[in-house]
Amino acid sequence: MARWQPDAPGRLAAAALDLFEENGYENTTVIEIAERAGLTKSTFFRHFPDKREVLFGGGTVAGLLVEGIASAPPGAGPLDTVAEALDALGRTFFTADHRDFSRRRQAVLNAHTELREREALKRIGLTASMIEALRHRGVPDLTARVAAQLGTLTWEIAFDQWIDAGNGEGFGPLARQALAEVRAAGAAG
Amino acid sequence: MARWQPDAPGRLAAAALDLFEENGYENTTVIEIAERAGLTKSTFFRHFPDKREVLFGGGTVAGLLVEGIASAPPGAGPLDTVAEALDALGRTFFTADHRDFSRRRQAVLNAHTELREREALKRIGLTASMIEALRHRGVPDLTARVAAQLGTLTWEIAFDQWIDAGNGEGFGPLARQALAEVRAAGAAG
Structure with missing residues (x-):
């Protein structure tokens, strides 16, 4: 199991932004964001508590x-x-x-x-x-x-x-x- | 039907604050707030869009x-x-x-x-x-x-x-x- 992902938060944020623009924030799910980034849902939740947080990556x-x-x-x-x-x-x-x-x-x-x-x-x-x-x-x-x-x-x-x-x-x-x-x-x- | 309530927003805010302190914000419903204030749910929603807004009364x-x-x-x-x-x-x-x-x-x-x-x-x-x-x-x-x-x-x-x-x-x-x-x-x- 590969726990480490090269810049997973950055890929998730980029994927989320694409999807929010294409389909709207409300109509986008965490699963879709993870898929678009080529990652899994559990990787998403390792980095962000919820969808709302994905564009506010890290400190x-x-x-x-x-x-x-x-x-x-x-x-x-x-x-x-x-x-x-x-x-x-x-x-x-x-x-x-x-x-x-x-x-x-x-x-x-x-x-x-x-x-x-x-x-x-x-x-x-x-x-x-x-x-x-x-x-x-x-x-x-x-x-x-x-x-x-x-x-x-x-x-x-x-x-x-x-x-x-x-x-x-x-x-x-x-x-x-x-x-x-x-x-x-x-x-x- | 009495549409007008004397300071309904103020009564709702006071009731909400009491309930939030007693039972917690998460455990309090709009219906409970309205009841405690002696008002109806529909009066609540005439003044506030949701529970989250009740302590931010008006402009x-x-x-x-x-x-x-x-x-x-x-x-x-x-x-x-x-x-x-x-x-x-x-x-x-x-x-x-x-x-x-x-x-x-x-x-x-x-x-x-x-x-x-x-x-x-x-x-x-x-x-x-x-x-x-x-x-x-x-x-x-x-x-x-x-x-x-x-x-x-x-x-x-x-x-x-x-x-x-x-x-x-x-x-x-x-x-x-x-x-x-x-x-x-x-x-x-």
Whole structure:
């Protein structure tokens, strides 16, 4: 019995996205997703508790953010630290070859309330991870909460621009630009 | 046939909270909630699409925030405008006699993933309402997004303090204090 599957979560997510687009989220079953990915139902459930979770694969993004925050230069301020983390995300996760998938995935999420809810909760979890990583660097709690909140907003802005088909720029530079704007807007508030 | 019920949503929410505490969220049915409130199942469904929605009654909070933002003094900056809205909320919704219910409700939400998800989505909706109301006052889009995001964070901090049993202070003053701290933390970022 082969327990290990090369990137099974990624194959399952890709298969699920195809099927959600073709037949709709509601009309797609876990068995169909597994079949399309060339895997079994039990492999699916080894990676995801249910269908709703298949497009929110693992803690990759949270891990990258936490790593990026931890490895920012010691003297960096809270928002610059968050900027480093978003840069790291752009280099290793929101890469050019991941853009088409990200755009299609977002369109499916936006179209389904229960997926948007799951996304909202995941985002709160990511913000919490950033807060924790900032506090670990010695940033005071409230400053960490504000920086993480503004970082999440920066991410949302940069992500929307990045998945936009007409825009060839990378996620990292877009996030830098968005953060500068968020900072200026915050100062104006 | 009496179609109109005096504060039926409020009675249903109070009955639901009692039952969720007594028997658990999963073990409570819509029929039981309606019966405990002295109402019928069809009255329940006239006000809420499902059980999950019963603790998120109506758009009261969104309406109060939007009203508070619209009626802030013309010269007020974006964050001061948000502060006015939180004040308004404290005067008319998060009042002393509502505190016990709010604390009990929050404990139930915190204990159930699907309620926390619903709450997360509602919060995004509230932030969006604030952004829209700020833009309506002529605040530039990005400034409005930053102010609304910091306003939501301020709310969360103040709300957690307000429902804390040991703290007799009103929501409005707590929000003012929290906003000052958020502002200072933002400036430090």
